[in-house]
Amino acid sequence: MAQVYLASASPRRAELLTQLGVSYELVLPNIPEQRLGSEDPEQYVRRLALAKARAGEALTAGDKPVLGSDTIVVMGENVLEKPLDFNDACRIWRQLSAKKHQVMTAVALVHGDLEQVVCVITEVEFAHLSESDMQQYWDSGEPQDKAGAYGIQGLGGQFVVAINGSYSAVVGLPLHQTKALIKQFIQ
Numbered sequence: 001m002a003q004v005y006l007a008s009a010s011p012r013r014a015e016l017l018t019q020l021g022v023s024y025e026l027v028l029p030n031i032p033e034q035r036l037g038s039e040d041p042e043q044y045v046r047r048l049a050l051a052k053a054r055a056g057e058a059l060t061a062g063d064k065p066v067l068g069s070d071t072i073v074v075m076g077e078n079v080l081e082k083p084l085d086f087n088d089a090c091r092i093w094r095q096l097s098a099k100k101h102q103v104m105t106a107v108a109l110v111h112g113d114l115e116q117v118v119c120v121i122t123e124v125e126f127a128h129l130s131e132s133d134m135q136q137y138w139d140s141g142e143p144q145d146k147a148g149a150y151g152i153q154g155l156g157g158q159f160v161v162a163i164n165g166s167y168s169a170v171v172g173l174p175l176h177q178t179k180a181l182i183k184q185f186i187q
């Protein structure tokens, strides 16, 4: 029997859980990703992770903990989410180009009355992106489903000059912190 439910459609999160040696069963809740006016980026990413875990739990028999997670790319107070189209991706990349930004990943575990959320913040420094870099990267098909319109684990890795924090958190789940959280719920 699986140890947790994973409330995520992200193949990267599933791979990272497998890397941790945690077995899972998928549940797929549908949570709208819309920041409230009063929320700062960290409150927003924490709320979404918890909402995914809680909504996931409502789809289960409540027999094991549910893990939900969310990743956002933050530039100052701006949250850069998944690109809507090529123009939107260019708008995002122009903000990231030749600067440092933060990637915030929140992980929530929920089981009945027990709820825990952790948020891991990683600083990522981007290289300058030329117009042709942007066109070629878009054409690769990689940025479309990714927060901040890049994937550090794929072609997008070529734009990353430096990283300070957790590489796995940027990809989708901070390995160390996720394992520590799961240990609190499973003996």
Ligand SMILES: Cc1cn([C@H]2C[C@H](O)[C@@H](COP(=O)(O)OP(=O)(O)OP(=O)(O)O)O2)c(=O)[nH]c1=O
Pocket (backbone or CB within 6 Å): 007, 008, 009, 010, 012, 013, 033, 069, 070, 071, 072, 073, 103, 145, 146, 147, 148, 150, 151, 152, 153, 156, 170, 171, 172
């Ligand atoms: C910055 C960055 C993001 N991403 C991904 C991680 C997340 O899957 C995605 C951010 O979107 P999320 O909304 O966090 O996750 P998701 O929609 O893929 O899956 P679900 O909500 O069902 O759990 O962007 C990378 O894969 N690499 C990166 O370098």
